[in-house]
Amino acid sequence: MTQQPATVNPWSDDDNSAFLRLRMKTFWNGDYFERIILPLLNLPHSGRVLDVGCGNGGISLLLSDLRPDLQILGMDFEPKPLEDARAYASRNGLANLTFEQGDAHNLRYDDAVFDGVLCQTVLTHVRDAQAAVKEMTRVLKSGGVFFAAEYTNSAMANYDSVHFEKRDEAWYREYYRINRMFMKGKMALGRGDDTVGARVPLLATQAGLDVYDVRLNDRAMHVFPPYRHEKQRNYLELAKTANTIDNDEKWLKLNIKTVVAGGGTEEDGRWFHHAIDSAGIVRAIEDGTFTATGSFQLYLTFARK
Ligand SMILES: C[S@@+](CC[C@H](N)C(=O)[O-])C[C@H]1O[C@@H](n2cnc3c(N)ncnc32)[C@H](O)[C@@H]1O
Numbered sequence: 115m116t117q118q119p120a121t122v123n124p125w126s127d128d129d130n131s132a133f134l135r136l137r138m139k140t141f142w143n144g145d146y147f148e149r150i151i152l153p154l155l156n157l158p159h160s161g162r163v164l165d166v167g168c169g170n171g172g173i174s175l176l177l178s179d180l181r182p183d184l185q186i187l188g189m190d191f192e193p194k195p196l197e198d199a200r201a202y203a204s205r206n207g208l209a210n211l212t213f214e215q216g217d218a219h220n221l222r223y224d225d226a227v228f229d230g231v232l233c234q235t236v237l238t239h240v241r242d243a244q245a246a247v248k249e250m251t252r253v254l255k256s257g258g259v260f261f262a263a264e265y266t267n268s269a270m271a272n273y274d275s276v277h278f279e280k281r282d283e284a285w286y287r288e289y290y291r292i293n294r295m296f297m298k299g300k301m302a303l304g305r306g307d308d309t310v311g312a313r314v315p316l317l318a319t320q321a322g323l324d325v326y327d328v329r330l331n332d333r334a335m336h337v338f339p340p341y342r343h344e345k346q347r348n349y350l351e352l353a354k355t356a357n358t359i360d361n362d363e364k365w366l367k368l369n370i371k372t373v374v375a376g377g378g379t380e381e382d383g384r385w386f387h388h389a390i391d392s393a394g395i396v397r398a399i400e401d402g403t404f405t406a407t408g409s410f411q412l413y414l415t416f417a418r419k
Contacts, residue, residue, distance in 0.1 A: 146332040161229030167236030171199040218246040241304035251321040260417040266311035299376030311413040323417035
Protein backbone atom coordinates (compact mmCIF):
# COMPACT_ATOMS: atom_id res chain seq x y z
CA MET A 115 0.00 0.00 0.00
CA THR A 116 1.15 3.53 -0.74
CA GLN A 117 2.08 5.38 2.41
CA GLN A 118 0.98 9.02 2.60
CA PRO A 119 3.59 11.72 3.24
CA ALA A 120 3.85 12.58 6.94
CA THR A 121 3.03 16.21 6.25
CA VAL A 122 1.96 18.56 3.48
CA ASN A 123 4.16 18.21 0.41
CA PRO A 124 5.31 21.75 -0.38
CA TRP A 125 6.27 20.89 -3.97
CA SER A 126 2.74 20.28 -5.16
CA ASP A 127 1.39 23.73 -6.00
CA ASP A 128 1.67 25.91 -9.08
CA ASP A 129 4.12 28.44 -7.62
CA ASN A 130 6.56 25.68 -6.85
CA SER A 131 6.14 24.14 -10.26
CA ALA A 132 7.25 27.40 -11.83
CA PHE A 133 10.09 27.66 -9.34
CA LEU A 134 11.33 24.13 -9.99
CA ARG A 135 11.27 24.56 -13.75
CA LEU A 136 13.33 27.74 -13.52
CA ARG A 137 15.68 26.21 -10.97
CA MET A 138 16.36 23.25 -13.20
CA LYS A 139 18.02 25.64 -15.64
CA THR A 140 20.48 26.59 -12.92
CA PHE A 141 21.72 23.03 -12.24
CA TRP A 142 23.35 22.21 -15.54
CA ASN A 143 25.13 23.73 -18.45
CA GLY A 144 23.75 21.98 -21.52
CA ASP A 145 27.20 21.09 -22.84
CA TYR A 146 28.17 19.37 -19.58
CA PHE A 147 24.98 17.34 -19.49
CA GLU A 148 25.29 16.35 -23.13
CA ARG A 149 29.03 15.75 -23.40
CA ILE A 150 29.89 14.47 -19.92
CA ILE A 151 26.79 13.08 -18.24
CA LEU A 152 25.16 11.34 -21.20
CA PRO A 153 28.32 9.44 -22.27
CA LEU A 154 28.92 8.41 -18.65
CA LEU A 155 25.36 7.05 -18.44
CA ASN A 156 25.79 5.23 -21.74
CA LEU A 157 22.09 4.32 -21.93
CA PRO A 158 21.30 1.72 -24.60
CA HIS A 159 19.43 2.69 -27.76
CA SER A 160 15.63 2.59 -27.18
CA GLY A 161 16.25 1.77 -23.50
CA ARG A 162 13.57 2.14 -20.81
CA VAL A 163 14.35 4.80 -18.22
CA LEU A 164 12.59 5.63 -14.95
CA ASP A 165 12.83 9.12 -13.41
CA VAL A 166 11.91 8.77 -9.74
CA GLY A 167 10.29 11.86 -8.14
CA CYS A 168 10.24 13.58 -11.53
CA GLY A 169 8.06 16.46 -10.28
CA ASN A 170 7.11 18.65 -13.21
CA GLY A 171 9.56 16.95 -15.53
CA GLY A 172 13.04 17.78 -14.25
CA ILE A 173 15.65 15.53 -15.68
CA SER A 174 13.14 13.63 -17.87
CA LEU A 175 12.71 16.73 -20.02
CA LEU A 176 16.44 17.25 -20.41
CA LEU A 177 16.98 13.61 -21.32
CA SER A 178 14.00 13.38 -23.66
CA ASP A 179 15.24 16.30 -25.70
CA LEU A 180 18.72 14.83 -26.15
CA ARG A 181 17.77 11.16 -26.47
CA PRO A 182 14.43 10.91 -28.33
CA ASP A 183 15.06 7.16 -28.81
CA LEU A 184 14.61 6.42 -25.08
CA GLN A 185 11.27 5.48 -23.50
CA ILE A 186 11.17 7.65 -20.40
CA LEU A 187 8.73 7.15 -17.57
CA GLY A 188 8.54 9.84 -14.89
CA MET A 189 6.88 9.01 -11.58
CA ASP A 190 6.04 11.17 -8.56
CA PHE A 191 3.92 11.12 -5.44
CA GLU A 192 2.09 14.30 -6.40
CA PRO A 193 -0.51 14.44 -9.19
CA LYS A 194 -0.30 18.19 -9.89
CA PRO A 195 3.32 18.43 -11.04
CA LEU A 196 2.69 15.33 -13.16
CA GLU A 197 -0.18 17.06 -14.96
CA ASP A 198 2.11 20.01 -15.53
CA ALA A 199 4.84 17.70 -16.89
CA ARG A 200 2.37 16.01 -19.28
CA ALA A 201 1.13 19.35 -20.58
CA TYR A 202 4.71 20.61 -21.07
CA ALA A 203 5.73 17.43 -22.92
CA SER A 204 2.73 17.58 -25.23
CA ARG A 205 3.16 21.34 -25.91
CA ASN A 206 6.79 20.69 -26.83
CA GLY A 207 6.19 17.54 -28.86
CA LEU A 208 8.20 15.29 -26.53
CA ALA A 209 6.57 12.02 -27.52
CA ASN A 210 8.85 9.60 -25.68
CA LEU A 211 7.69 10.64 -22.21
CA THR A 212 4.96 9.27 -19.94
CA PHE A 213 4.20 10.20 -16.37
CA GLU A 214 2.44 8.38 -13.56
CA GLN A 215 1.85 8.57 -9.84
CA GLY A 216 3.59 6.35 -7.28
CA ASP A 217 5.76 6.15 -4.20
CA ALA A 218 9.54 5.94 -4.38
CA HIS A 219 9.58 3.68 -1.30
CA ASN A 220 7.38 1.13 -2.96
CA LEU A 221 7.73 1.25 -6.76
CA ARG A 222 4.90 -0.47 -8.60
CA TYR A 223 7.20 -2.01 -11.25
CA ASP A 224 8.48 -5.56 -11.61
CA ASP A 225 12.07 -6.46 -10.81
CA ALA A 226 14.72 -5.76 -13.44
CA VAL A 227 12.66 -3.90 -16.06
CA PHE A 228 14.55 -0.61 -16.58
CA ASP A 229 17.85 0.08 -18.36
CA GLY A 230 18.29 3.26 -16.35
CA VAL A 231 16.83 4.60 -13.10
CA LEU A 232 17.46 8.25 -12.25
CA CYS A 233 16.54 10.85 -9.69
CA GLN A 234 17.30 14.52 -9.20
CA THR A 235 16.81 16.32 -5.86
CA VAL A 236 14.47 13.63 -4.54
CA LEU A 237 16.44 11.50 -2.10
CA THR A 238 16.79 14.56 0.16
CA HIS A 239 12.97 14.70 0.35
CA VAL A 240 11.86 11.10 0.82
CA ARG A 241 11.18 9.64 4.25
CA ASP A 242 13.77 6.88 3.84
CA ALA A 243 16.48 7.43 1.21
CA GLN A 244 18.01 4.00 1.77
CA ALA A 245 14.68 2.29 1.05
CA ALA A 246 14.20 4.41 -2.10
CA VAL A 247 17.68 3.52 -3.40
CA LYS A 248 16.93 -0.18 -2.75
CA GLU A 249 13.72 0.11 -4.75
CA MET A 250 15.52 1.90 -7.59
CA THR A 251 18.04 -0.94 -7.61
CA ARG A 252 15.37 -3.64 -7.60
CA VAL A 253 13.66 -2.36 -10.75
CA LEU A 254 16.96 -1.98 -12.61
CA LYS A 255 18.07 -4.67 -15.08
CA SER A 256 21.38 -6.37 -14.47
CA GLY A 257 23.95 -4.07 -16.11
CA GLY A 258 21.49 -1.14 -15.95
CA VAL A 259 22.59 2.31 -14.80
CA PHE A 260 21.66 4.22 -11.64
CA PHE A 261 22.12 7.99 -11.58
CA ALA A 262 21.31 10.32 -8.68
CA ALA A 263 21.85 14.09 -8.61
CA GLU A 264 21.33 15.06 -5.00
CA TYR A 265 22.07 17.96 -2.65
CA THR A 266 23.92 18.29 0.49
CA ASN A 267 21.92 21.41 1.22
CA SER A 268 24.16 22.85 3.87
CA ALA A 269 26.61 23.59 1.02
CA MET A 270 24.29 26.24 -0.43
CA ALA A 271 25.45 29.81 0.05
CA ASN A 272 23.69 31.64 -2.75
CA TYR A 273 22.55 34.72 -0.94
CA ASP A 274 25.61 35.60 1.05
CA SER A 275 26.77 38.15 -1.44
CA VAL A 276 23.71 40.27 -0.66
CA HIS A 277 23.91 39.95 3.10
CA PHE A 278 27.46 39.20 4.05
CA GLU A 279 28.36 42.77 5.05
CA LYS A 280 25.23 43.16 7.16
CA ARG A 281 25.46 39.96 9.13
CA ASP A 282 27.69 39.50 12.14
CA GLU A 283 29.09 36.40 13.76
CA ALA A 284 26.14 36.17 16.14
CA TRP A 285 23.73 36.03 13.21
CA TYR A 286 25.61 33.12 11.61
CA ARG A 287 25.82 31.31 14.95
CA GLU A 288 22.06 31.65 15.36
CA TYR A 289 21.45 30.56 11.78
CA TYR A 290 23.50 27.38 12.09
CA ARG A 291 22.03 26.58 15.54
CA ILE A 292 18.48 26.69 14.15
CA ASN A 293 19.40 25.14 10.80
CA ARG A 294 20.58 22.08 12.67
CA MET A 295 17.24 21.83 14.46
CA PHE A 296 15.49 22.33 11.13
CA MET A 297 17.36 19.38 9.62
CA LYS A 298 16.65 17.17 12.64
CA GLY A 299 12.99 18.22 12.46
CA LYS A 300 12.77 17.33 8.77
CA MET A 301 14.00 13.83 9.53
CA ALA A 302 11.66 13.50 12.53
CA LEU A 303 8.67 14.46 10.34
CA GLY A 304 9.65 12.04 7.56
CA ARG A 305 10.34 14.96 5.21
CA GLY A 306 13.80 13.76 4.28
CA ASP A 307 17.41 14.48 5.12
CA ASP A 308 19.14 17.52 3.64
CA THR A 309 22.57 15.96 4.00
CA VAL A 310 21.89 12.88 1.90
CA GLY A 311 23.69 13.97 -1.31
CA ALA A 312 27.21 13.13 -0.21
CA ARG A 313 26.06 9.78 1.19
CA VAL A 314 24.35 8.45 -1.95
CA PRO A 315 27.48 6.55 -3.12
CA LEU A 316 27.43 4.63 0.17
CA LEU A 317 23.67 4.01 -0.03
CA ALA A 318 24.08 2.74 -3.59
CA THR A 319 26.91 0.41 -2.57
CA GLN A 320 24.85 -0.91 0.35
CA ALA A 321 22.01 -1.61 -2.10
CA GLY A 322 24.38 -3.83 -4.10
CA LEU A 323 25.29 -1.40 -6.91
CA ASP A 324 28.76 -0.85 -8.29
CA VAL A 325 29.52 2.89 -8.09
CA TYR A 326 31.73 3.81 -11.04
CA ASP A 327 31.91 7.59 -10.73
CA VAL A 328 31.01 10.44 -8.38
CA ARG A 329 31.01 14.05 -9.58
CA LEU A 330 29.42 17.44 -9.00
CA ASN A 331 27.13 19.34 -11.31
CA ASP A 332 28.84 22.13 -13.16
CA ARG A 333 26.73 25.27 -13.00
CA ALA A 334 27.77 28.21 -10.85
CA MET A 335 25.46 31.18 -10.79
CA HIS A 336 27.55 34.18 -11.58
CA VAL A 337 24.99 36.93 -11.37
CA PHE A 338 26.16 40.51 -11.30
CA PRO A 339 24.94 43.81 -12.73
CA PRO A 340 24.17 44.79 -15.42
CA TYR A 341 22.84 41.20 -15.92
CA ARG A 342 23.52 41.13 -19.63
CA HIS A 343 23.34 37.35 -20.18
CA GLU A 344 20.18 35.29 -20.49
CA LYS A 345 21.42 32.86 -17.83
CA GLN A 346 21.76 35.74 -15.40
CA ARG A 347 18.27 37.02 -16.14
CA ASN A 348 16.89 33.49 -15.64
CA TYR A 349 18.53 33.37 -12.27
CA LEU A 350 17.09 36.74 -11.24
CA GLU A 351 13.65 35.47 -12.17
CA LEU A 352 14.30 32.39 -10.06
CA ALA A 353 15.48 34.46 -7.11
CA LYS A 354 12.31 36.58 -7.27
CA THR A 355 10.06 33.50 -7.44
CA ALA A 356 11.89 31.82 -4.59
CA ASN A 357 11.70 34.94 -2.54
CA THR A 358 7.99 35.28 -2.37
CA ILE A 359 8.44 32.69 0.38
CA ASP A 360 8.69 35.23 3.23
CA ASN A 361 5.03 36.11 2.83
CA ASP A 362 3.80 32.57 2.31
CA GLU A 363 1.79 31.28 5.28
CA LYS A 364 2.10 27.67 4.12
CA TRP A 365 5.90 27.76 4.23
CA LEU A 366 5.92 29.75 7.48
CA LYS A 367 3.76 27.11 9.19
CA LEU A 368 5.80 24.27 7.76
CA ASN A 369 9.11 25.86 8.77
CA ILE A 370 7.88 26.49 12.32
CA LYS A 371 6.54 22.92 12.58
CA THR A 372 9.87 21.55 11.33
CA VAL A 373 12.06 23.57 13.71
CA VAL A 374 9.79 22.65 16.64
CA ALA A 375 9.99 18.94 15.68
CA GLY A 376 13.80 19.33 15.80
CA GLY A 377 13.73 20.68 19.36
CA GLY A 378 13.42 24.45 18.73
CA THR A 379 10.79 26.97 19.76
CA GLU A 380 8.11 28.60 17.64
CA GLU A 381 10.16 31.80 17.82
CA ASP A 382 13.23 29.94 16.45
CA GLY A 383 11.05 28.71 13.57
CA ARG A 384 9.82 32.20 12.80
CA TRP A 385 13.37 33.62 12.94
CA PHE A 386 14.60 30.89 10.60
CA HIS A 387 11.76 31.44 8.15
CA HIS A 388 12.64 35.13 7.82
CA ALA A 389 16.42 34.63 7.93
CA ILE A 390 16.79 34.70 4.16
CA ASP A 391 15.31 38.24 4.11
CA SER A 392 13.62 37.79 0.79
CA ALA A 393 12.40 41.39 0.77
CA GLY A 394 16.05 42.48 0.90
CA ILE A 395 16.89 40.23 -2.03
CA VAL A 396 13.98 41.44 -4.13
CA ARG A 397 14.93 45.07 -3.33
CA ALA A 398 18.53 44.40 -4.36
CA ILE A 399 17.32 42.83 -7.62
CA GLU A 400 15.08 45.80 -8.31
CA ASP A 401 17.74 48.41 -7.68
CA GLY A 402 20.28 46.44 -9.68
CA THR A 403 22.72 45.71 -6.85
CA PHE A 404 22.08 41.97 -6.44
CA THR A 405 25.07 39.69 -6.91
CA ALA A 406 25.36 35.94 -6.29
CA THR A 407 28.06 33.49 -7.17
CA GLY A 408 26.94 30.44 -5.25
CA SER A 409 25.76 27.15 -6.63
CA PHE A 410 23.12 24.53 -6.05
CA GLN A 411 25.68 21.86 -5.48
CA LEU A 412 24.51 18.39 -6.47
CA TYR A 413 26.50 15.21 -5.87
CA LEU A 414 26.22 12.99 -8.92
CA THR A 415 26.41 9.27 -8.27
CA PHE A 416 26.84 6.91 -11.24
CA ALA A 417 26.44 3.20 -10.52
CA ARG A 418 25.74 -0.05 -12.32
CA LYS A 419 23.80 -3.12 -11.22
C1 LIG B 1 12.61 19.09 -5.29
S1 LIG B 1 11.41 18.19 -6.17
C2 LIG B 1 12.37 17.60 -7.56
C3 LIG B 1 11.56 17.31 -8.78
C4 LIG B 1 12.34 16.91 -10.03
N1 LIG B 1 13.09 15.68 -9.83
C5 LIG B 1 13.26 18.01 -10.52
O1 LIG B 1 14.47 17.81 -10.58
O2 LIG B 1 12.76 19.10 -10.85
C6 LIG B 1 11.18 16.73 -5.19
C7 LIG B 1 10.10 15.79 -5.74
O3 LIG B 1 10.12 14.56 -5.03
C8 LIG B 1 8.76 14.12 -4.94
N2 LIG B 1 8.66 13.13 -3.87
C9 LIG B 1 8.84 13.30 -2.54
N3 LIG B 1 8.65 12.15 -1.89
C10 LIG B 1 8.31 11.22 -2.83
C11 LIG B 1 7.98 9.83 -2.79
N4 LIG B 1 7.97 9.16 -1.62
N5 LIG B 1 7.71 9.21 -3.94
C12 LIG B 1 7.73 9.87 -5.12
N6 LIG B 1 8.02 11.18 -5.23
C13 LIG B 1 8.32 11.84 -4.09
C14 LIG B 1 8.01 15.40 -4.66
O4 LIG B 1 6.61 15.25 -4.89
C15 LIG B 1 8.70 16.36 -5.61
O5 LIG B 1 8.09 16.39 -6.87
